[in-house]
Amino acid sequence: MAERADARRNRERLLTTAAAAFAGSDGPVSLEAIARDAGVGIGTLYRHFPNREALIEAVYRAELAEVSASAADLAGRYPPPVALRRWMDRYATFVAAKKGMAESLRAIFESGAVDHRDTKASVTGAVQSLLDAGVTDGSLRADVRAEDVVSSLLGIFLATGSPEQAQRMLDLLLAGIRAGAVANR
DSSP: OOOOHHHHHHHHHHHHHHHHHHHTOSSOOOHHHHHHHHTSOHHHHHHHOSSHHHHHHHHHHHHHHHHHHHHHHHHHHSOHHHHHHHHHHHHHHHHHTTGGGHHHHHHHHHHTSSOHHHHHHHHHHHHHHHHHHHHHHTSSOTTOOHHHHHHHHHHHHHHOSSHHHHHHHHHHHHHHHHTTOOOOO
């Protein structure tokens, strides 16, 4: 049976509100506050998400799908190096927003509800599509592996002390990806 339009809207509002709440918090966020901020009752929240982990899993999956799909959107609007750099920024925002969800996400991954391999495949696929576009037009190196870019990104996000440092390191990573690229003529 198809979900009613109002139920679908409520679910989307809950996901959007929860994502913002988790991103803006270093600790646990109450489900009651999420329901209130989404303009629905706590019963509506629990009808869609039976517990905190289900809500966090749904937020994570929705945001992962968005960040992965954004690669195609960016590739259609910008030259490959610019699209890749803008995607790196989008991915950085995605990773940073998970700090308020860290403990719950760890539990979800450990339970097997979300498989690390699915996340890796989604993110690596997004990077690969951007690299392929750059290789095709000669703006990015052909010997760069998407897995290496993703690992480098995660290292940058874990190692940096400030957003400014992260931006400099992302610029360095992109410069390395561009280095030696030969334009097709």
